Amino acid sequence: xxxxxxxxxxxxxxxxxxxxxxxxxxxxxxxxxxxxxxxxxxxxxxxxxxxxxxxxxxxxxxxxxxxxxxxxxxxxxxxxxxxxxxxxxxxxxxxxxxxxxxxxxxxxxxxxxxxxxxxxxxxxxxxxxxxxxxxxxxxxxxxxxxxxxxxxxxxxxxxxxxxxxxxxxxxxxxxxxxxxxxxxxxxxxxxxxxxxxxxxxxxxxxxxxxxxxxxxxxxxxxxxxxxxxxxxxxxxxxxxxxxxxxxxxxxxxxxxxxxxxxxxxxxxxxxxxxxxxxxxxxxxxxxxxxxxxxxxxxxxxxxxxxxxxxxxxxxxxxxxxxxxxxxxxxxxxxxxxxxxxxxx
Amino acid sequence: xxxxxxxxxxxxxxxxxxxxxxxxxxxxxxxxxxxxxxxxxxxxxxxxxxxxxxxxxxxxxxxxxxxxxxxxxxxxxxxxxxxxxxxxxxxxxxxxxxxxxxxxxxxxxxxxxxxxxxxxxxxxxxxxxxxxxxxxxxxxxxxxxxxxxxxxxxxxxxxxxxxxxxxxxxxxxxxxxxxxxxxxxxxxxxxxxxxxxxxxxxxxxxxxxxxxxxxxxxxxxxxxxxxxxxxxxxxxxxxxxxxxxxxxxxxxxxxxxxxxxxxxxxxxxxxxxxxxxxxxxxx
Numbered sequence: 001x002x003x004x005x006x007x008x009x010x011x012x013x014x015x016x017x018x019x020x021x022x023x024x025x026x027x028x029x030x031x032x033x034x035x036x037x038x039x040x041x042x043x044x045x046x047x048x049x050x051x052x053x054x055x056x057x058x059x060x061x062x063x064x065x066x067x068x069x070x071x072x073x074x075x076x077x078x079x080x081x082x083x084x085x086x087x088x089x090x091x092x093x094x095x096x097x098x099x100x101x102x103x104x105x106x107x108x109x110x111x112x113x114x115x116x117x118x119x120x121x122x123x124x125x126x127x128x129x130x131x132x133x134x135x136x137x138x139x140x141x142x143x144x145x146x147x148x149x150x151x152x153x154x155x156x157x158x159x160x161x162x163x164x165x166x167x168x169x170x171x172x173x174x175x176x177x178x179x180x181x182x183x184x185x186x187x188x189x190x191x192x193x194x195x196x197x198x199x200x201x202x203x204x205x206x207x208x209x210x211x212x213x214x215x216x217x218x219x220x221x222x223x224x225x226x227x228x229x230x231x232x233x234x235x236x237x238x239x240x241x242x243x244x245x246x247x248x249x250x251x252x253x254x255x256x257x258x259x260x261x262x263x264x265x266x267x268x269x270x271x272x273x274x275x276x277x278x279x280x281x282x283x284x285x286x287x288x289x290x291x292x293x294x295x296x297x298x299x300x301x302x303x304x305x306x307x308x309x310x311x312x313x314x315x316x317x318x319x320x321x322x323x324x325x326x327x328x329x330x331x332x333x334x335x336x337x338x339x340x341x342x343x344x
Numbered sequence: 345x346x347x348x349x350x351x352x353x354x355x356x357x358x359x360x361x362x363x364x365x366x367x368x369x370x371x372x373x374x375x376x377x378x379x380x381x382x383x384x385x386x387x388x389x390x391x392x393x394x395x396x397x398x399x400x401x402x403x404x405x406x407x408x409x410x411x412x413x414x415x416x417x418x419x420x421x422x423x424x425x426x427x428x429x430x431x432x433x434x435x436x437x438x439x440x441x442x443x444x445x446x447x448x449x450x451x452x453x454x455x456x457x458x459x460x461x462x463x464x465x466x467x468x469x470x471x472x473x474x475x476x477x478x479x480x481x482x483x484x485x486x487x488x489x490x491x492x493x494x495x496x497x498x499x500x501x502x503x504x505x506x507x508x509x510x511x512x513x514x515x516x517x518x519x520x521x522x523x524x525x526x527x528x529x530x531x532x533x534x535x536x537x538x539x540x541x542x543x544x545x546x547x548x549x550x551x552x553x554x555x556x557x558x559x560x561x562x563x564x565x566x567x568x569x570x571x572x573x574x575x576x577x578x579x580x581x582x583x584x585x586x587x588x589x590x591x592x593x594x595x596x597x598x599x600x601x602x603x604x605x606x607x608x609x610x611x612x613x614x615x616x617x618x619x620x621x622x623x624x625x626x627x
Contacts, residue, residue, distance in 0.1 A: 059594025067592050079596070087601065094589055094597035095420045096396060101588055105596040237420045240539075244420035255394045283394050306590045307387050307395035 030320040039275035040223030045198035047074030050298035055133035061119035072312035090246035100254015104247035131160040146194040160198040166229035178207035192221025204229030205264035214272035228279025228300035269295025285318030293338035349437040372410035379445030380470035415465030447577035456531035463537025490514040521545035537583035582618035
């Protein structure tokens with residue numbers, strides 16, 4: 001019998017730096033990592049977890065508690081509400097597209113009063129903060145809407161308000177507010193004058209003048225920028241020889257929008273340093289880490305929750321591990337970590 | 345989300361018509377809760393790891409095998425559904441039932457089904473169940489050509505099948521609209537499932553039926569078949585298909601307006617009162 005060869009075992013070389021990091025990591029237990037974040041300063045929005053349920057996919061409130069565990073969520077943003085009822089248009093409103101889906105629900109809602117009547121109780125009892133997403137087609141309408149909401153906001157436990165700049169604007173012939181930084185800033189200014197609650201402005205990766213909007217919206221009174229809105233899309237129905245959605249143009253969700261969303265987060269963070277809720281096609285804990293690395297201070301989850309209701313819990317656990325691995329104790333240590341010196 | 349996902353083992357892959365794929369899953373835990381008109385959400389990761397909840401109508405329920413057959417709906421972009429590439433024995437997540445069963449009144453003895461190639465999957469299970477319950481079923485099928493029609497063997501022998509093809513290759517040349525007048529007075533209830541064209545034809549026929557003077561020579565209204573107290577289904581129900589969504593009635597992706605308010609197809613549908621709803625578009 002030939003003598004047995006001794007197996008060679010490769011021993012990794014360790015440098016002084018990695019040894020120090022390893023020693024430090026041993027001392028950080030992921031469970032001790034603080035996921036709480038405070039976004040903004042003047043009207044600060046404090047979230048126990050930097051995980052946001054985007055406006056839309058889980059409805060107005062009553063349905064959400066049975067769909068996911070809201071204890072894993074920091075902020076639930078209620079589906080968009082308007083002063084008066086809005087009809088969502090004809091079917092089909094939702095179709096699959098390569099790499100995601102496209103929807104045209106047109107911010108359908110029965111009006112602010114009815115939504116507050118029917119869903120307010122679920123907001124009060126929610127184990128996370130609740131924000132209302134406000135849909136207005138004019139500055140005047142937004143002022144009236146905020147006045148209506150403010151009357152009952154404390155009673156209903158509404159912590160913050162989101163101004164939807166991806167909603168259509170009358171003065172822009174139905175185009176989104178975000179196509180004009182001037183119009184968007186005018187709307188933000190009105191909102192700031194009407195409430196003392198933390199204000200979130202939602203834009204998409206398709207916003208025009210994103211750099212200017214990001215920096216000047218802070219001056220106009222925004223506390224948090226949500227770069228999580230859906231860009232537009234179009235798909236012909238080849239069989240029916242018409243548009244796949246009855247409305248024609250729709251809004252895109254899913255992995256196909258993620259790279260553009262990450263770019264927008266990086267641009268907005270780099271140009272303003274604003275606290276950013278980043279979203280758009282985030283479907284896994286790794287995707288959420290990418291959004292932090294691009295500059296987000298919190299992440300927004302949307303249609304991915306339909307197929308994976310446990311995603312918020314998984315994202316939270318992943319964030320704790322990532323923070324601990326860096327030897328840090330605050331999740332904000334992850335913010336912008338991929339931008340380095342090369343980001344604009 | 346909503347119902348708990350159930351593991352379904354793929355038993356067979358079939359076809360209702362060319363390109364219209366069916367998947368049969370062993371899912372005993374689901375079977376008892378399924379009724380004709382229900383759909384399932386089929387969940388499977390796509391490229392990039394994205395998981396969608398696709399709506400797949402239940403086209404057959406086999407209590408003895410503990411299996412359910414669902415039909416894959418055509419994609420708007422014409423792409424091949426990745427679900428069609430599943431292998432026998434693979435296990436994927438099924439969520440359901442989605443929606444409400446189709447309401448059939450107790451007094452109904454004659455049922456008219458009006459379908460095209462798209463709608464057949466939604467009513468096949470109903471045709472099987474109704475004939476088992478002793479109801480006379482007539483199915484009006486519309487297709488462009490005979491090759492697009494589902495094989496008659498997919499339905500029980502007792503179902504009377506009347507076919508209309510656009511090119512006249514089999515059955516009546518034209519659409520089912522030409523045939524409806526003969527059948528609407530016969531049927532106690534009717535269900536239409538399919539595209540906008542046959543829905544419009546069925547709805548027009550239902551309106552005409554409603555305006556027919558049913559007064560007899562004696563001057564008294566003709567006696568309708570006695571309805572039991574629990575009978576509440578409208579004469580014509582339209583089955584509207586929807587593709588994807590939350591499945592809990594939250595997202596608004598499958599909502600249609602009706603006389604009685606908004607109908608969420610994933611919760612209150614997919615069958616809606618055809619005369620009381622604003623049903624338009626290609627759904």
